Amino acid sequence: MKQYRPSYYKDFRCIAGACSDNCCIGWEIDIDPQTDAFYQSVGGDFGCRLKQDILRDEHGSQFILKGERCPFLNEQNLCDIYIHLGEQALCEICTQHPRYHEWYGSIKESGVGLCCEAAGRLIFSQDSLPTYEYVNIDEESSDDIDxxxxxxxxxxxxxxxxxxxxxxxxxxxxxxxxxxxxxxxxxxxxxxxxxAGEITLIPTPNTSVSPNALNQLLTFLSELEPIDPQWPALLQNICDKLPDVLAALPAYKSAYPRWSDDMDQLIHYFLYRYFCKSLFDEDVRSKTILPLVACIVVLLLNAETFLRKGSFALEDQIFTAKQFSKEIEYCTENLEALCEAFWDPDFLLVRQLNALLLQIFA
Ligand code: SF4
Known part of the structure; x- marks a missing residue:
C-alpha cells in the first residue's frame, strides 16, 4: 500500500513536556483492543495501575481521566506508560495523534492535524503551499473503493x-x-x-456583508458542545464586540503581513483533509465551504487577539487555528452539525461567503 502525504509530514515531532497544551489533557482517550489486551497482561505494580486506571465496558476501553488529565500523564507532563513500558506500548491514538489518515483502497492519505501546536507550527512555517509525496508502507490495502x-x-x-x-x-x-x-x-x-476548469460561474450578489451573517455563525458555533469550557464565551464575546473586531482587521493585517499566506495554508489544509471524503458521504459541496468558513472564524479570532493584545505573532496564529481545530474538527458531532448547517437556506453566511472573502482579501 502507498501512503500519500504532505512533504512536511515526516518532520513532525511531538514536543511533549514543552507543549503548552497537551493532547493528554481534556480528551477522552480510547484504547484499541490489541493494546488493551497487552495492558491486561502487564504484571507488577505498574500492571495494577494499568488495571485500576482503565475503564472497560461494552463500548470498549479508555483511560479514566483524573480531572481532565490522562491518569498516566505525570507531573512533568510526561507519559508514565512510555517511561515504564516504552514507546511501542502506547495505544494507537497516542502513537498516531495528531497524525490523521483516510484509507482509499490501495492509498492511505495522511497528514498532521491543526489541533496540535507542533503540527500547527510545521504547517504555518512552510514557505509555500505543501507538495505531496508517495511512500511505500507495510499495510494491507483496505476494502475496495470506487x-x-x-x-x-x-x-x-x-x-x-x-x-x-x-x-x-x-x-x-x-x-x-x-x-x-x-x-x-x-x-x-x-x-x-x-x-479541467469547465465550470459555470454561479452569479453571487455583490452586496456588502450583513453582520447578522457573522453573528449567526458565531452564535451557532457557540451553541455546539465545547471541548474547552471557555470557547462559547470567547465566541459570544466576539459577537458582542463584532464592529470593533471587524474594524481591527486592517490593523491586524498590517501588523502581521504573513496573514494571507497563513490563511492559504489553512484553506489548503481543510481542502486536502476533507475533500475526498465526499466519496463516502456524498457531500462535496460542504467540503468547499468548510475551508472558507474555517478561514473566516480563524480571522475573527485573530482580529480579536490583536484587539486584546495590540500585537500578533506566529504563536497566536498557531493558537487560534488550534482552537478552531479542536472545537470543530476534532469533535465529529460538531463538524457534522456545521456541515449540515451549510445546507440550511437560512444559514446566511454561505450566501455571503464570496462577498465577505473578497472584502477581507482586498
Ligand atoms: S498536542 Fe502535539 S505537541 Fe502537544 S503533546 Fe500532543 S502531540 Fe505533542
Missing part, C-alpha cells in the same frame, strides 16, 4: 487547490455546487470535466 470516483475527486481537489490559491472564491463555491450534482449521479466523467 477507484474511478477517487481519481476524479482527486483531480477535482487539485483544481480546488488552484482556485483557492488564486483566491477565486466565487469559482470555488460554484465548483462545489456543480460537483455536488455530478457526485450525486456518480458522474465521474462530469467531475473530470469540471476539474
Amino acid at each position: 477507484e474511478e470516483g477517487f481519481d476524479a475527486l482527486r483531480a477535482a481537489r487539485n483544481y480546488a487547490f488552484e482556485l483557492a490559491k488564486q483566491h477565486d472564491w466565487s469559482a470555488l463555491l460554484s465548483f462545489g455546487e456543480e460537483l455536488q450534482d455530478a457526485l450525486e449521479w456518480e458522474d465521474w466523467e462530469e467531475i473530470r470535466r469540471l476539474a
